[in-house]
Amino acid sequence: MHKPALAWRPDLAAATVFAPDCGARPKKIETDMAVPKRKVSPSRRNMRRAHDALGTNAYVEDKDTGELKRPHHIDLKTGTYRGRQVLTPKED
DSSP states (O other): OOOOTTTTOHHHHTTEEEEOOSSSSOEEEEOOOOOOSSOOOHHHHHHHGGGGOOOOOOOEEOTTTOOEEOTTSOBTTTTEETTEEOSOOOOO
16 A cells, blocks of 8 residues: 655645556645735735836937937838838838
């Protein structure tokens, strides 16, 4: 007879169930879960989330057209990127 692995702890041995399997060793299924000891206060929760806020988008002035554009993005008005023509500009 196979002895439960957690026999030395009666509180966990009762919660440990061995599922039937066709293999030589039975699978161990534990029903205990980790549960927080205390409620997380709103202050502590919000401090943890302090780094999740989105920053503002950076804009730079284009050298050729003088319009504001995002850095490392294509200028959609002229279709250029780093001085090279990448897209054909749309006609208004």
